[in-house]
Amino acid sequence: MRSSYRLALAGAAAAALLAAGCSSSGSSSGPSGSGTSSAANWATETSAAAGGGMNALVAAAKKEGTLNVIALPPNWANYGTIINDFSQKYGIKVNSANPTGSSQDEVNAVKQENGTAAAPDVLDVGMAVALANTTLFAPYQVSTWSDIPASQKEPTGLWYQDYGGYMAIGYNSAKFGTITSVSQLLGPKFKSAVALNGNPTQANAALNGVMMANLAQGGTASDISKGVNFFHQLKQAGNFVPVMCTAATIKAGTTPVCINWDYLSTASVVGQPTSTWKVFVPSNAILGGYYAQAINKNAPHPAAARLWEEYLYSQVATGGQNLWLVGGARPVEMPAMTSNKTIDSNAAAKLPAVTGTPVFLTPTQATDAATYLAQNWANAVK
Amino acid sequence: MTATTAGAQPERAGRRPPLAFTGTLPFFAYVGVFLLLPTGIVLWGAIRNPNGSGFELSGLKLLGNSTVRGYFVNSVLLSGVTAITGAVFGAVLAYAVAVGNPQGVIRRVYLSASGVLAQFGGVTLAFAFLATIGPTSGVLMHASWFYDFPQGIGLIYIYFQIPLMVLVFLPAIDGLRVQWREATENLGGSSLQFWRYVGGPLLAPAFIGCTLLLFANALSAYATIQAWDNQISYVVPQSISAAMTSEVGLAAPNQAQVLALGMVVLVAIIMTGYALLQRRTARWLR
Numbered sequence: 001m002r003s004s005y006r007l008a009l010a011g012a013a014a015a016a017l018l019a020a021g022c023s024s025s026g027s028s029s030g031p032s033g034s035g036t037s038s039a040a041n042w043a044t045e046t047s048a049a050a051g052g053g054m055n056a057l058v059a060a061a062k063k064e065g066t067l068n069v070i071a072l073p074p075n076w077a078n079y080g081t082i083i084n085d086f087s088q089k090y091g092i093k094v095n096s097a098n099p100t101g102s103s104q105d106e107v108n109a110v111k112q113e114n115g116t117a118a119a120p121d122v123l124d125v126g127m128a129v130a131l132a133n134t135t136l137f138a139p140y141q142v143s144t145w146s147d148i149p150a151s152q153k154e155p156t157g158l159w160y161q162d163y164g165g166y167m168a169i170g171y172n173s174a175k176f177g178t179i180t181s182v183s184q185l186l187g188p189k190f191k192s193a194v195a196l197n198g199n200p201t202q203a204n205a206a207l208n209g210v211m212m213a214n215l216a217q218g219g220t221a222s223d224i225s226k227g228v229n230f231f232h233q234l235k236q237a238g239n240f241v242p243v244m245c246t247a248a249t250i251k252a253g254t255t256p257v258c259i260n261w262d263y264l265s266t267a268s269v270v271g272q273p274t275s276t277w278k279v280f281v282p283s284n285a286i287l288g289g290y291y292a293q294a295i296n297k298n299a300p301h302p303a304a305a306r307l308w309e310e311y312l313y314s315q316v317a318t319g320g321q322n323l324w325l326v327g328g329a330r331p332v333e334m335p336a337m338t339s340n341k342t343i344d345s346n347a348a349a350k351l352p353a354v355t356g357t358p359v360f361l362t363p364t365q366a367t368d369a370a371t372y373l374a375q376n377w378a379n380a381v382k
Numbered sequence: 383m384t385a386t387t388a389g390a391q392p393e394r395a396g397r398r399p400p401l402a403f404t405g406t407l408p409f410f411a412y413v414g415v416f417l418l419l420p421t422g423i424v425l426w427g428a429i430r431n432p433n434g435s436g437f438e439l440s441g442l443k444l445l446g447n448s449t450v451r452g453y454f455v456n457s458v459l460l461s462g463v464t465a466i467t468g469a470v471f472g473a474v475l476a477y478a479v480a481v482g483n484p485q486g487v488i489r490r491v492y493l494s495a496s497g498v499l500a501q502f503g504g505v506t507l508a509f510a511f512l513a514t515i516g517p518t519s520g521v522l523m524h525a526s527w528f529y530d531f532p533q534g535i536g537l538i539y540i541y542f543q544i545p546l547m548v549l550v551f552l553p554a555i556d557g558l559r560v561q562w563r564e565a566t567e568n569l570g571g572s573s574l575q576f577w578r579y580v581g582g583p584l585l586a587p588a589f590i591g592c593t594l595l596l597f598a599n600a601l602s603a604y605a606t607i608q609a610w611d612n613q614i615s616y617v618v619p620q621s622i623s624a625a626m627t628s629e630v631g632l633a634a635p636n637q638a639q640v641l642a643l644g645m646v647v648l649v650a651i652i653m654t655g656y657a658l659l660q661r662r663t664a665r666w667l668r
Contacts, residue, residue, distance in 0.1 A: 101627075102627045102628075102629040103629035104626070104627045104628055104629040104633045105627055108626070108627075108635075125629070126629050126630070128629065128630050128631040129629050129631075132631065192528075192529065195613070196613050198612060198613065199612060199613045199614065199615060199624065200613070200630070201615070201624055201628060201630065201632055202623075202624050202627060202628045202629065202630065202632070203629060203630070204629050204630055206613065207630045240529070241529060242529050242610065242611045242612060242613045242614055243508075243512070243529075243609070243610060243611075243612055243613075244612035244613060248509075249512070252509070252512055252513060254512050366630065366631065367631050369630075370628075370630040370631045370632050371632075373630075374449075374632055375449070377614070378449070378452075378614050378615060378616075381613070381614055382531060382614055382616070
């Protein structure tokens with residue numbers, strides 16, 4: 001990353017990598033070790049049962065021995081533990097590429113590394129990216145498919161939402177007292193204090209941060225302009241910090257107020273003491289968002305990819321759904337697991353209190369917001 | 383570099399042995415793979431129809447868009463301001479170093495420090511500023527101008543621009559002979575007249591050339607500003623990154639290549655100017 005600052009042709013170099021990826025895709029022959037002895041061809045199976053059951057899937061995945069994941073930060077929704085546990089449980093090596101990458105980086109990697117053994121097997125992407133790239137995915141339905149609400153999955157299993165949360169304001173209550181409304185952030189005590197988790201024209205979490213402010217200011221999900229105006233006022237007041245808030249900048253004190261998904265704002269994720277670090281979800285702006293899982297249709301390890309999904313959607317105490325919950329995220333099967341009592345009730349009790357009706361952006365609303373931000377964001381906050 | 387190689391060749395070499403050329407092959411292979419090929423790919427991508435095959439120039443219209451023009455204006459502004467500031471302060475510092483003892487400790491310490499600091503950039507530098515003189519340190523408490531463009535990020539850029547100027551400008555100052563100064567004084571010239579009629583004109587091409595180098599250095603910087611002004615795209619490299627990685631539906635790789643082409647053209651203009659000045663400088667350094 002550092003060297004790129006001297007590189008006169010940074011974009012050119014990126015394009016060269018792109019070309020290297022394209023040329024290798026031409027010579028794609030089937031990756032070795034894709035379940036040759038098994039009767040099932042896991043690259044095309046749409047469920048574990050169809051391929052001969054879970055035992056057959058586990059055996060085929062172990063034979064492949066490797067799983068490529070991408071853009072999964074270890075402190076994001078408990079992914080560090082999830083990756084380790086999966087690896088231990090099945091004896092499968094997990095290659096975790098570009099942990100801080102964006103959803104678009106994941107899709108770019110699928111295209112550029114297509115046909116190589118390094119291509120990502122599975123993706124965890126924002127909805128805008130999932131909906132725009134369904135041709136890259138293989139349909140697959142996990143064993144707990146019926147417990148995923150119908151509105152949160154593609155009917156054939158091209159993508160299925162995995163976990164989500166609500167937009168929240170994480171802050172140091174020792175410094176600022178208790179925050180009870182978004183408008184408070186415009187006050188003088190928040191000088192050089194408030195940051196988003198990225199650029200809203202690029203990062204999904206940041207776009208939703210602006211939308212949350214928009215709803216709190218009386219805007220609607222179809223028109224984000226009041227949110228942009230709020231950040232304009234924040235900048236005018238000298239309260240806006242352009243540095244992206246992360247655990248490091250919170251620790252350094254640069255971004256003591258951080259607008260991000262609630263599961264990325266918990267005291268344990270940002271490394272702050274639970275006594276002073278608070279996470280506030282405004283009751284007049286409960287904005288929800290889910291990420292989605294998908295399998296690369298040309299996955300170099302098709303059985304391991306499917307086993308990973310089965311693991312993530314397993315409802316047992318050490319399965320992915322409960323591990324996400326331990327990480328502060330709300331797993332998509334939570335309503336079903338609450339009624340069948342498989343939910344980790346301790347972890348569920350630690351989630352920030354949310355009262356009211358949550359808003360979820362439709363794909364059109366998300367696109368409209370992005371288009372408006374592309375035109376107006378930079379001018380509003382510069 | 384090419385000038386000295388050409389000068390070293392005997393004028394009437396007769397038939398050149400065919401093998402002599404092979405020595406330059408690694409260099410040209412390197413330049414081909416890491417400079418010409420990427421440039422060609424950028425050009426190819428910029429004029430290709432994003433939806434499929436065929437070529438069209440309509441993609442280049444992006445460069446006329448007011449938002450995109452803003453990125454280029456900001457890039458030139460930030461690079462220009464930090465290049466000139468860095469060049470002035472760096473030249474003064476280089477002169478101070480040059481007039482000292484050539485074998486002295488001070489000179490060696492300054493050169494080593496400049497060598498390190500000129501390479502100190504990116505996320506590390508941005509965080510160093512956050513920790514030392516940023517708003518949280520108490521020095522600039524509540525000074526929000528630090529987050530304004532271009533003064534905040536410009537201050538950070540100067541941190542690596544000045545040492546780079548010292549490194550690249552010092553050889554030119556070392557080229558100033560003591561005898562020229564003595565000759566001026568023997569003819570009754572003052573210090574001011576020496577700088578006006580001898581030193582200044584001699585150093586001017588090198589100074590402008592070094593300033594252009596600093597300009598290109600700031601123009602291509604990405605990691606530092608991306609760590610600092612993460613939530614807003616100000617300069618072209620940031621907008622290229624946005625076009626490559628946006629996950630909210632604004633990703634457009636062909637636009638990234640059009641923007642990159644714009645930078646290639648800008649850098650080509652600067653480098654042409656740099657080469658012309660170098661040729662002029664080389665005339666008296668030879």
